[in-house]
Amino acid sequence: DVVMTQTPPSLSVAIGQSVSISCKSSQSLVYSDGKTYLHWLLQSPGRSPKRLIYQVSNLGSGVPDRFSGTGSQKDFTLKISRVEAEDLGVYYCAQTTHFPYTFGAGTKLELK
């Protein structure tokens, strides 16, 4: 199984600050079609997960451009510029290149 190692487990931030979350996979996430199926999700308190970014760097519909994703192969980063209160919650990376699909353990973003 592909192990997704997500760091840090938690972040305490001030509104307006920028933060980055790392996600490393135990094997390459490049699929046979050449695409990389690494996604970022946000689970706000009491809510279902919401997809923010798909295939490494593509912004989901309605997602503010304060969010950006970079990376390749096994090493990926989510950056949030100018954190807002609505950004608080748990962030997960997820891979859907290989079965079983696997998720990072999550990064909890809290207010300082």
Added chain:
Amino acid sequence: EVQLVESGGGLVQPGRSLKLSCLASGFTFSNYGMNWIRQAPGKGLEWVASISSSSSYIYYADTVKGRFTISRDNAKNTLYLQMTSLRSEDTALYYCAMGVSYWGQGVMVTVSS
């Protein structure tokens, strides 16, 4: 607007069965693979099972293989998860998801005597 609405959860004794349903709307259900993903209380996300658009390809997590069955009825825009031989460790909020792009609100399954 994509909507996924799960139902069928509840409290069940260990060893018993339960069937979850997910009614889809707002997109052409028959064109998309679907997933069940669960989240134990206070824990992270765990993929459970996937089914392709025409049911040709089906995959399960090792933790549920042989006990759970994913299926779909494209005429009814509905995804199912038949769960048998339930264990306490199956206690979780079960989400229906289109890939990881769209998620339902989840349905709680509690396995306890």
